[in-house]
Amino acid sequence: METLDSFDIAILQQLQADGRMTNAELAQRVGLSAAPCWRRVRELERNGFITGYRAVIDRHKIGLGVLAFVRLDAAQSSGPQVQKMEAAIRAVPDIVSCHYISGSGTFELQVVSPDLDSFSRFAREVLLHLPNVKDMHTSFSLGEVKAAGALPLGHIARRPR
Known part of the structure; x- marks a missing residue:
């Protein structure tokens, strides 16, 4: 499966909107019968286009009112020290996302916490x-305009075959 x-x-658009729909409902929405639709979904999974399914949870409802963006500067930017840093970051559940970044800093983290006191403790006891x-620099979300949503797919349809 080289091209979509x-x-x-x-199928990708529909599953991004609702990953819980039945195969029959998905097939009806995309204009296929159930068996070919199921085979296509399995093929999309097998080829890594679909990497998983999960519930999207409202962090406020589960008591995670603080979302912090934390830029970490690494003392060394390559080699085993960075690998240790990456492994440590992956192991911390409060860090929900981490990216290498260009410009100032090495990593940009998204960290959730119940409140500012909890975040402050976490920053001092874990992040540092x-x-x-x-070095560490932190900015706090003052409100969400748009959270992680569906990936745009329009560019695929416009790509020459």
Whole structure:
């Protein structure tokens, strides 16, 4: 599966909108019968286009009122120290996302916490003690305009075949 056709794109769009729908409902929405739709979904999974299914949870309802964006500067930007830092970051559940970034800093983290006091404790006791951390800068979300949503797929349909 090197290229995606219009059915594959429609399947991806529908599953991003509602990953819980039945195969029969998905097939009806994309204009296929159930068996070919199921085979396409399995093929999309097998080829890594679909990497999983999960529930999207409202962090406020479960008591995680603080979302912080934390830029970590690494003391060393390559080698085993960075690998240790990456492994340590992956192991911390409060860090919900981590990206290498360009410009100032090495990593940009998204961290959730119940409140500012909890975040402050977490920053002092965990973040500043991660291996290879040289400096830390934090910004706080004051409100969400748009949270992680569906990936845009329009560019695939416009790509020449």
